[in-house]
Amino acid sequence: MLKIRGLYKEKKNNVIKDIDIDVDKGSSISIECSNYISDLLVNLILGREVPAKGEIYIEGIKNSQYIKNNINNIGVVLREETFYERMTIDGYMKFFSSLLDSKIDYKEIMLKLALLDIGNMVIKDLSYSQKRRLSLARERLKEPKLLIFQEPILNMDRDGAKIIIENIEDLCSKGTAVMITSVLFKDTIMVGEKAYRLNDEGLSELNNNIEEIDNHKEEIGYTNKTYKIEKIPAKVEERILLFDPTEIDYVESEQGISSLYVRGDKFPCNISLTDLEERLKHFGFFRCHRSYIVNLQRVREVITWTRNSYSLSLDDKVKSSVPLSKGRLEDLKSILKL
Structure with missing residues (x-):
């Protein structure tokens, strides 16, 4: 057309x-x-x-x-x-x-x-x-x-x-x-x-298809690692801030740059989203989209916009909304035992 x-x-x-x-x-x-x-x-x-x-x-x-x-x-x-x-x-x-x-x-x-x-x-x-x-x-x-x-x-x-x-x-x-x-x-x-x-x-x-990333992990022999993480770093000007994982509401990656969202504020983080996924999953975080990781303790509602479009409404300071990939919906249901 x-x-x-x-x-x-x-x-x-x-x-x-x-x-x-x-x-x-x-x-x-x-x-x-x-x-x-x-x-x-x-x-x-x-x-x-x-x-x-x-x-x-x-x-x-x-x-x-x-x-x-x-x-x-x-x-x-x-x-x-x-x-x-x-x-x-x-x-x-x-x-x-x-x-x-x-x-x-x-x-x-x-x-x-x-x-x-x-x-x-x-x-x-x-x-x-x-x-x-x-x-x-x-x-x-x-x-x-x-x-x-x-x-x-x-x-x-x-x-x-x-x-x-x-x-x-x-x-x-x-x-x-x-x-x-x-x-x-x-x-x-x-x-x-x-x-x-x-x-x-x-x-x-x-590319919104997270399955391609998972398949690529398997092809290159990626193995899960267990991290004992107490703090996640973020840099603001000349300062390095250290956040407890439970303080983080969600993580966004845009153009390869990760950002931590904490109490409505945004903080840049030099750790890749893939590494953050591994490090945070032990604290109840979920890869809801190719570009997002969410703290499941903050999720208040799963919103169905249409049969192919979903988002998660968070119970954070600013009532954030993050996208949920269609392919991740069943995984989320399984985790939450829905």
Whole structure:
């Protein structure tokens, strides 16, 4: 559906370098990148910016030509949007349904986005989460072949995020290709079938399959080691802090750098996530995702967003949420005897 080949663009000291992306019909990808890179990429796809090099195709047609004749086939939910604030939700949806000559019942879309029962509310009185759902509802009226979505769950409440994820999967099941961008690593791997990182070094895939790591351990003859650990070190400026394992809420690895999360604060650690997994498992820690280790004593709830998307809600100072890989769900159930 969306095909990007050899794309290069530099603007205001930000660069999109020689990237290749394919988003097939009925599939979704999520890209971690800065807000500026996200805006630049979206503008390139929509023909608002001209690439320095490379080509973009939508349904096999050059994007500039496709957009001239098929703009209503593309849904776009931007990070920041303006609304007709004095309209009600129902009035807003009815207006766009007429404007787009939509063949779908707008009330059916409102129901999917949990907006039908509050249809009489004025938009200016809506919460941030409700407005984000309204934006997606508006774009669903197009029955888009391609949906571009910036920050679908950033700062969303739990119920709102679940509704957004369910609707993205519903669109994919109907053949829509979905491209998502997010500034947060956790959000990137929570939403989308494939996850990528886009920065000045180019595009790289974030592999979420922990089983590949386990298989690799076996291939190289990795053997378990028993550690007698009383402290886990973290460096802050010129100081080295030593944490008791039980103080740690969870550990995150991003771009090969481990970070300890303790009482809502983040501390860099020079120990690899694989080594930390071995050292901490004797203290009740669990590798819930390729990039996360969690203290099971902090887990309050296992959240099912959709049949393929899960997270763990923690009972820590800031009520953190960390992703849970689908392949690790059964292992967690076994450990917790669920």
